Each structure stands twice: as C-alpha cells, then as structure tokens.
Amino acid sequence: MNPSRRSAGRYLPSAPVSLPDRRWPSRTVTTAPRWLSTDLRDGNQSLANPMSPARKLAMFRLLVEMGYQEIEVGFPVASQDDHDFVRLLIEDDLIPDDVCITVLTQARDELIRRTVESLAGAPRARIHIYNATSPLFRRVVFGMTRAECLDLAVQGTRLMMKYADRTLAGTDLRYQYSPELFNDTELEFSLEVCEAVMDVWQPETDRPIILNFPTTVERTMPNVFADQIEWLDRNLSRREHVCLSVHPHNDRGTGVASAELATLAGAQRIEGCLFGNGERAGNVCLVTLGLNLYTQGIDPGIDFSDINRIRRTVEYCNELPVHPRHPYGGDLAYTAFSGSHQDAIKKGFDERARAAMAIGASVDDLPWEVPYLPLDPEDVGRTYETVVRINSQSGKGGVAYVLASRHGMLLPRDLQLEFAAVVQAQADAAGAEISPARIGELFLQEYVVQRPLSVPLRFRDMVDTELHVGGGGFTVGAARADAVEQIRTTMLSWGIDVRAVHRTGVGAVSERDDVVVYAECRLGTRTVWGVGIDAGPDTAAFAAVRAALSRALRSGTALETVGDLDAPVMHPAPPLLRPVLAGAAGLDLAGTVGLDRAG
Numbered sequence: 001m002n003p004s005r006r007s008a009g010r011y012l013p014s015a016p017v018s019l020p021d022r023r024w025p026s027r028t029v030t031t032a033p034r035w036l037s038t039d040l041r042d043g044n045q046s047l048a049n050p051m052s053p054a055r056k057l058a059m060f061r062l063l064v065e066m067g068y069q070e071i072e073v074g075f076p077v078a079s080q081d082d083h084d085f086v087r088l089l090i091e092d093d094l095i096p097d098d099v100c101i102t103v104l105t106q107a108r109d110e111l112i113r114r115t116v117e118s119l120a121g122a123p124r125a126r127i128h129i130y131n132a133t134s135p136l137f138r139r140v141v142f143g144m145t146r147a148e149c150l151d152l153a154v155q156g157t158r159l160m161m162k163y164a165d166r167t168l169a170g171t172d173l174r175y176q177y178s179p180e181l182f183n184d185t186e187l188e189f190s191l192e193v194c195e196a197v198m199d200v201w202q203p204e205t206d207r208p209i210i211l212n213f214p215t216t217v218e219r220t221m222p223n224v225f226a227d228q229i230e231w232l233d234r235n236l237s238r239r240e241h242v243c244l245s246v247h248p249h250n251d252r253g254t255g256v257a258s259a260e261l262a263t264l265a266g267a268q269r270i271e272g273c274l275f276g277n278g279e280r281a282g283n284v285c286l287v288t289l290g291l292n293l294y295t296q297g298i299d300p301g302i303d304f305s306d307i308n309r310i311r312r313t314v315e316y317c318n319e320l321p322v323h324p325r326h327p328y329g330g331d332l333a334y335t336a337f338s339g340s341h342q343d344a345i346k347k348g349f350d351e352r353a354r355a356a357m358a359i360g361a362s363v364d365d366l367p368w369e370v371p372y373l374p375l376d377p378e379d380v381g382r383t384y385e386t387v388v389r390i391n392s393q394s395g396k397g398g399v400a401y402v403l404a405s406r407h408g409m410l411l412p413r414d415l416q417l418e419f420a421a422v423v424q425a426q427a428d429a430a431g432a433e434i435s436p437a438r439i440g441e442l443f444l445q446e447y448v449v450q451r452p453l454s455v456p457l458r459f460r461d462m463v464d465t466e467l468h469v470g471g472g473g474f475t476v477g478a479a480r481a482d483a484v485e486q487i488r489t490t491m492l493s494w495g496i497d498v499r500a501v502h503r504t505g506v507g508a509v510s511e512r513d514d515v516v517v518y519a520e521c522r523l524g525t526r527t528v529w530g531v532g533i534d535a536g537p538d539t540a541a542f543a544a545v546r547a548a549l550s551r552a553l554r555s556g557t558a559l560e561t562v563g564d565l566d567a568p569v570m571h572p573a574p575p576l577l578r579p580v581l582a583g584a585a586g587l588d589l590a591g592t593v594g595l596d597r598a599g
C-alpha cells in the first residue's frame with residue numbers, strides 16, 4: 001500500500017482493558033470446553049450457495065457422529081429451507097437424546113414468534129437471541145440509545161418466554177443470549193445488558209443461561225479479548241448458573257488464539273465451525289481447537305479419527321475447498337518437502353522403532369515425539385506415506401525415507417548420498433515434485449540391471465558355483481554357502497574390490513519378498529554401487545555385483561581409471577568378463593574398454 005495515499009491512522013486502536021491483576025496468563029487448560037458447532041447457521045449464512053437440505057443433513061449427521069452435543073441448526077425465519085430443516089430434524093426424530101439443537105433469531109417480535117413455533121414438538125431445544133450492543137451499531141444500525149438497546153434484549157427475552165409458554169409446553173427449553181459485537185462494546189454496558197436479560201430469564205440450577213460473547217468482527221489482539229472475558233468472569237452475577245461462552249471470528253487470523261486465551265480467562269464453551277467456515281475470514285476453527293487440545297494430552301471429546309472424511313463432508317456441504325495448509329486437516333499438513341525437515345522426520349521414526357524394540361513395546365505405546373510432526377498422522381486416519389514428498393528442496397534423508405517406506409529398500413548411508421544426487425538432478429530438470437513411483441523407477445534404472453545376460457557365465461575360481469543366465473534370472477549352485485566371498489575374491493583378482501554387501505530383508509520393489517543386496521565395489525579410485533534384488537541372498541549378491549560392473553561400464557571414465565591411480569589407462573577386458581559386460585550393458589567392448597587388475 002502506498003503510504004502517501006493511505007494512512008493506518010484512519011484505524012482506531014481498541015482500548016485496553018484495565019485488569020492489572022489479570023490471572024489468565026498464568027493458568028493452563030486441563031479440560032476441554034463445551035463446544036457448539038454453528039456450521040449450519042453462521043457457516044451456512046456465509047455461503048454463496050446456502051446448503052441444500054441434503055447438504056444440511058450430511059453436515060448434521062457428521063457433527064453428531066463426531067460427538068458435538070450442541071449444534072446450532074439454523075435461523076428458521078431466514079428461509080423456507082432453514083425452517084423446513086428444523087422441522088425435519090424434529091418430525092423425523094433425528095436428534096439424538098444427548099444432542100441439543102439451537103436456533104437463532106433477532107430480537108424482533110414477529111421473528112421470535114415464528115422461531116419459537118418452528119421448534120414445536122422438539123424434546124429439547126435452545127433459543128438464541130442476539131442484538132448488537134456496540135456504540136457503532138447503536139448509532140449506525142439501530143439509531144438507539146443505550147437504554148433502548150438494552151430494552152431490545154430484555155423485550156426479546158420476554159417475548160421468547162411468552163411464545164414458548166404457549167407453544168413449547170413439552171419442550172425442555174434452554175436459552176442463550178449474545179450481545180453481538182461484544183468485543184467492541186463498553187464492558188460495563190455488556191454486563192448491564194446481560195444482567196438485565198438474566199433478570200428476565202432468572203437462571204437457576206435447572207434452568208441455566210448461556211451468555212455468549214462474540215468477537216463478531218475480530219479487531220483486537222487475543223490478550224485483549226482474554227482480559228474482557230476475565231473481567232466478565234469476575235463481574236457476572238449468578239455465575240454458577242451462567243455458562244460463559246465465546247464465539248470468536250477470525251478477521252485478524254487470531255480466532256484460535258482468542259478462543260484459547262478466553263478459556264484461560266474463564267470461558268466454558270466455544271462456538272465455531274469445522275475448518276473455520278463462517279462470515280468473512282470465518283468463525284474459529286473447531287478442528288484446530290479440538291486437535292490443539294488433543295496434542296496437549298487433553299481429550300477434546302470429539303472424534304477426529306477420520307479427518308479426511310470430515311474434510312470431504314465439509315467440502316461437500318460448504319462447496320468450499322479446505323486449504324492444503326489448513327492445520328491438521330489440509331492435504332499438506334503432515335508433509336515435508338525440505339531436506340532438513342525430512343532428515344529429522346526420518347531420524348524420528350527410526351529412533352522410535354529402535355526405542356520400541358529395545359523395550360519390547362509397540363511404537364504406539366511411546367509418547368509421540370517426532371521432529372516437525374506435532375501430531376501422529378495416524379491418529380487422524382492419515383498415513384505416513386505423504387509425510388515426505390520429494391522435489392528439488394529435498395535431501396538424502398527424504399529420498400531414503402521414500403525408498404524405505406514405499407519400496408521396502410533400506411539404503412546404506414553412502415548409497416543414500418549418491419542416489420540423492422541422482423534424484424536432485426531429476427528434480428532440478430523437472431522443476432517439479434518427483435513421485436515415489438518415479439523415485440523407485442529411477443533407482444531401478446540407476447542401480448539394478450534388469451536386462452538378462454545373454455551368455456552363461458562361469459566363475460573359474462568358484463568351485464561348484466555357477467551362474468547361469470536365462471529368462472531374466474540367475475541360478476546359483478546351492479553347494480556354496482560362501483558364494484559371496486567367492487565372488488568377492490574373484491572380483492578382487494580383477495581389481496574390483498567388492499567392499500561391502502548390505503542386505504535388507506524385503507524388497508517391495510519387485511512385489512515379492514525378495515532380498516535386496518547393495519554391493520559397494522571399488523574400481524580404481526572410484527566406488528561404484530550396484531543393487532541386486534532376488535529371491536535368495538546369493539543370487540541377489542551376484543546380481544548386485546553385476547549391476548555395479550554394468551554401471552561402471554556405462555560411465556566410461558570410471559573404467560579408464562581402473563588399475564592406475566595416477567594415469568588413466570585403457571585395459572582390454574578380461575576375456576571372461578567381456579561378454580558379461582557386453583550382455584549386461586548392451587555394449588560392444590571390442591577390447592577398447594575394460595577392467596583389469598589394479599596396478
């Protein structure tokens with residue numbers, strides 16, 4: 001914004017609350033508050049296309065299944081659909097015994113009458129009346145004095161009770177009042193209005209009242225709201241019969257903080273919407289609040305165990321997408337692309353596995369402590385599959401995680417480093433994410449020789465051990481238990497030091513319970529890796545060494561250095577090896593490139 005044209009000075013800062021001995025900053029939350037979902041009212045009224053009856057029902061059912069026991073189901077006088085939905089719930093007996101529905105209305109005689117009538121036959125229900133109390137609204141919207149504004153609330157409550165006496169004899173009727181724009185209202189006046197409303201309703205143990213304090217348009221920092229709530233908590237009369245409720249909106253993006261600090265300050269109940277739907281920047285998000293508690297070890301009393309289904313239903317009902325970065329429920333909420341995050345996550349999982357094994361327990365019995373993951377994705381029905389995704393920002397830890405978790409390949413550290421560079425080059429070239437499937441393909445292409453050798457190969461030095469090739473597979477004479485050692489010895493005589501053979505049990509790459517062998521071979525000054533995947537360890541080891549040779553051949557420079565550290569030389573390939581290499585790599589060696597004994 002160009003400061004010469006626009007000035008922040010046009011905006012009036014909110015007045016701080018004088019509460020020098022405020023107590024909320026040193027409190028901690030230990031239990032969940034009561035929740036009210038207003039998805040079907042505040043959420044619905046903010047939609048370009050208000051929910052159809054089918055969408056309303058889907059939302060109601062979802063909320064009930066999740067465990068919400070207080071649900072604001074509409075503004076019955078707003079539309080025929082809203083009215084009919086309330087009737088449907090009552091007449092089709094769709095309201096479980098432990099659920100209380102709420103309906104909202106303005107403090108206007110005719111609207112109150114019709115709202116009360118919409119509840120006829122309900123076993124239990126709450127009527128919620130609101131009127132704005134802030135100076136701006138008194139002046140601009142109502143053209144009322146404070147006394148007239150207070151009277152609106154008082155008369156509204158009286159009228160509601162009068163109509164309810166006539167119409168709702170068999171209903172367990174409960175009451176809620178909200179001074180709209182509470183956060184912009186003089187605190188003493190909010191209190192005065194609420195006290196006057198209570199004088200009419202006369203709250204008692206068996207007929208409590210909900211006083212609900214909204215940040216209708218969030219304009220202050222959350223600590224100011226917390227001060228306001230603590231002030232009310234201290235000053236409201238009949239406190240034991242009052243449920244002090246808050247209804248934060250999210251205009252400043254601090255709706256969650258406002259709600260949480262308000263609970264420290266004395267709020268017992270929070271109204272909000274799933275995934276923060278609602279007017280303008282939304283109502284406070286009930287998913288975030290609930291799972292924030294959960295990750296502090298406090299049961300929110302709400303079932304979030306299938307967050308994807310919750311999100312899909314909410315998206316269907318609201319016809320609005322949930323942002324991929326939305327806390328806990330967004331597609332990317334548990335995903336790291338960046339290398340150092342991935343490395344830490346992988347180490348976190350590895351450490352958990354080790355710790356669990358050490359004490360003979362399941363990882364689920366350990367406290368959740370994984371770097372960069374505040375919540376175990378499985379707790380909300382997500383998998384670990386997308387915890388790490390690979391692009392140019394990723395590193396070896398992430399690539400190794402994908403190979404392990406998606407392809408069952410546990411790479412030795414040096415190979416992780418080497419393959420990460422291969423993936424990095426691809427990611428740089430593509431300028432996009434590399435899928436786990438593509439990473440698997442790249443790995444196979446790079447390290448696993450898949451082309452069958454075209455000729456039988458006999459290792460002269462290996463008694464009883466014969467490597468036959470055909471139909472794409474090897475068979476190894478069974479008599480030799482030390483076949484790997486034999487091939488190592490043979491290779492060494494050709495100047496190839498098979499330094500290490502690493503095995504992992506399962507190779508999901510081939511969709512069989514294969515053994516994966518990683519062979520680290522030294523050719524001159526260069527280390528070359530090859531990977532073999534086969535049913536048995538010996539055949540896999542042979543395949544791994546063969547793959548390393550094939551790779552060495554593909555990169556001619558490596559072969560040129562074999563046998564001479566200082567001056568690259570070209571050696572004819574040993575006669576025995578020449579056809580192997582030709583078959584493996586599809587190249588005609590013709591005596592020009594090859595491998596020979598070092599030195």
Ligand SMILES: CC(=O)SCCNC(=O)CCNC(=O)[C@H](O)C(C)(C)COP(=O)(O)OP(=O)(O)OC[C@H]1O[C@@H](n2cnc3c(N)ncnc32)[C@H](O)[C@@H]1OP(=O)(O)O
Nearest residue numbers: 042045075077078079106107108130131132141142180216
């Ligand atoms: C912060 C919130 O979310 S509050 C909930 C808001 N939700 C909605 O408004 C959705 C449903 N609303 C509606 O369908 C309609 O607004 C209705 C049916 C309630 C009323 O419709 P209409 O009678 O056509 O009136 P409209 O909404 O334009 O009227 C505003 C009038 O109500 C008055 N009014 C507004 N709020 C209140 C209130 N809480 N109590 C009493 N009067 C009120 C206004 O001062 C204005 O009066 P005026 O006509 O004398 O100037």
Ligand SMILES: CC(C)C(=O)C(=O)O
Nearest residue numbers: 130178180181214216
């Ligand atoms: C009706 C009231 C509680 C409201 O939605 C608000 O003030 O935001």
Ligand SMILES: [Mg+2]
Nearest residue numbers: 042214216247
């Ligand atoms: Mg609201």
